[in-house]
Amino acid sequence: MITDTTGFDFGFLLLFPLLYAETHYRFKYFFSLLSQTEPEIIADVPSRIEFGRDLPVLIIIKDAHRYPVTIHEVLVEIDGLEILKKTMAEKVSDPFRELIFKVPSEQLAPGSVKITVHIDYTSGKGKRQCTSDNHLKTSHDPFPVVIASEPFPAFDNCIYGEAHAHTCYTTDQVEFAASPQNTAHLAAAMGLSFFCATDHSYDLDDMPDNYLVNDPQLGKWHAFQKEIKAFNLEHPDFCIIPGEEVTIRSGDGSNVHCLVYNSPTFFPGSGDSAEKWLQTRSQLDIPQLLAEVEDTAAVFAAHPGEPTPVLQKYLINRGTWQPADCMHDRLDGLQCINGAESKIDRRGLDLWIKTLLSGKRSIALAGNDAHGNFARYRQISTPFISMSENYRHLFGKWRTGVYINENNLSVNSIVQNFKSGNCFMTNGPALQFYLVDEDKIVEMGKSCKNADAIHCNLLSTSEFGKLSKLNIFFGDISGYREIKIESIEGINGYSFKHNYKLNQHIENGYLRMETVTEKGYRAFSNPVWINNTD
Numbered sequence: 001m002i003t004d005t006t007g008f009d010f011g012f013l014l015l016f017p018l019l020y021a022e023t024h025y026r027f028k029y030f031f032s033l034l035s036q037t038e039p040e041i042i043a044d045v046p047s048r049i050e051f052g053r054d055l056p057v058l059i060i061i062k063d064a065h066r067y068p069v070t071i072h073e074v075l076v077e078i079d080g081l082e083i084l085k086k087t088m089a090e091k092v093s094d095p096f097r098e099l100i101f102k103v104p105s106e107q108l109a110p111g112s113v114k115i116t117v118h119i120d121y122t123s124g125k126g127k128r129q130c131t132s133d134n135h136l137k138t139s140h141d142p143f144p145v146v147i148a149s150e151p152f153p154a155f156d157n158c159i160y161g162e163a164h165a166h167t168c169y170t171t172d173q174v175e176f177a178a179s180p181q182n183t184a185h186l187a188a189a190m191g192l193s194f195f196c197a198t199d200h201s202y203d204l205d206d207m208p209d210n211y212l213v214n215d216p217q218l219g220k221w222h223a224f225q226k227e228i229k230a231f232n233l234e235h236p237d238f239c240i241i242p243g244e245e246v247t248i249r250s251g252d253g254s255n256v257h258c259l260v261y262n263s264p265t266f267f268p269g270s271g272d273s274a275e276k277w278l279q280t281r282s283q284l285d286i287p288q289l290l291a292e293v294e295d296t297a298a299v300f301a302a303h304p305g306e307p308t309p310v311l312q313k314y315l316i317n318r319g320t321w322q323p324a325d326c327m328h329d330r331l332d333g334l335q336c337i338n339g340a341e342s343k344i345d346r347r348g349l350d351l352w353i354k355t356l357l358s359g360k361r362s363i364a365l366a367g368n369d370a371h372g373n374f375a376r377y378r379q380i381s382t383p384f385i386s387m388s389e390n391y392r393h394l395f396g397k398w399r400t401g402v403y404i405n406e407n408n409l410s411v412n413s414i415v416q417n418f419k420s421g422n423c424f425m426t427n428g429p430a431l432q433f434y435l436v437d438e439d440k441i442v443e444m445g446k447s448c449k450n451a452d453a454i455h456c457n458l459l460s461t462s463e464f465g466k467l468s469k470l471n472i473f474f475g476d477i478s479g480y481r482e483i484k485i486e487s488i489e490g491i492n493g494y495s496f497k498h499n500y501k502l503n504q505h506i507e508n509g510y511l512r513m514e515t516v517t518e519k520g521y522r523a524f525s526n527p528v529w530i531n532n533t534d
Helices: 012-018 180-190 219-234 286-292 310-315 342-357 411-420
Strands: 040-044 048-050 055-062 069-078 081-092 096-103 111-123 126-131 143-148 158-166 194-200 210-214 239-249 255-261 298-301 333-337 363-366 377-382 386-390 399-403 423-426 430-437 440-443 453-459 467-476 481-493 495-501 509-517 522-525 528-530
Touching (some): 055 069, 180 239, 194 219, 239 286, 255 286, 333 342, 363 399, 363 411, 399 411, 423 430, 430 522, 453 467, 453 509
Parallel strands (some): 158 194
Antiparallel strands (some): 040 055, 055 096, 255 298, 430 453, 453 495
């Protein structure tokens, strides 16, 4: 997703390691089999919607200021049958434009379906049609979508959201996404109640029309804050968490990312922005940022399990979170699941567990680092030559479940529950996990001196499969080891309640749980801490 240019700037170096699906960039006087003289036209739909909700169909048109276009018709098919047709004469000459349409819920039936979006348009080449997108080297296949017959499994006062996503305010050499408003519309159709708009620090401080020029007045960041605040006031049933993905210096001096939620202060971070040649030192290191964060904000390490591509390491000094980086007092936790392959997410989980065993009371969140990518992720495979597609990092694929007080859907409520740890990570089942200490309930993220029993409540649906396994772990901080103290297999039901009596004396540690369904969907609790020496 590299912004148009015919000149030579440092941004081209990012093309090779990042490989976003922007196709207009090429080296001056250099060939590209992906470039064409018309704007990018990209359709997207949620990968899942709940039965009874309308299906939103989003179309993004990018770079029409260089290549004006007229949209004549949008035709939506489900399993090959026409279900929506919109005729228009929409002239587009903006750098970025969105069109959104809705397929009425009464035309949708539960099940797994294939959504096809055909777009008729006129560009400089005359009248044309594209399916799914107008990229030259993509499949143009239908989008796989689940129309769920049941809502996400959830206990009382549990809501779900996406903890790491980008919007159109992330616009630079390599990236773009949908507006906050339309991202929220698609998220709500999925059954989510919130998402965190965590746009890059090195994008939020740019001039709106030039990503290589910084704006000392921070007009883009202020517009971002204002737009989200206005949306939340107008939509009490959905919440956008204003955030920022800040580039900061780790303990070894490399650039890592952290997620800052609900801060009224902008934090600069441009070390890996590729905006200026060889300037790869970010403005703040981890302790400096944490010292300036307000109590109303939360700070989490972003995707700490992601490996660093070789070119990013050497060209823009990107690194990875190390165990020592995760131990800072004011760091609330880790976004340790990032919607990718299981081995990468396992690295993030293992780093989180190491942090817990070191005595740090660290909270875990799940997100996807989605840059749009609702139904399919498109990326350049070989620069200037080929593209590929996959279904990783889809918006809402992994979710954070948050327990809030009844009728208190708000930015502050969600962020404070992030900080307190009364939340869990899942791509399917729901869980409740708490201890009982002398008839007192101790929720996730809290601590107690003693515990009499562990309570685990699990819930799934046919969409995610019957519950299969439950594991309970004790983290022994004194011995720096995590021990599985209970394992139940073959649950074979959609709901399960388990009360485990603690016969052994436990101190100076934590308890947490994991569950998996027969279809392989998982959920992870946050810890409950036990320390009878407090």
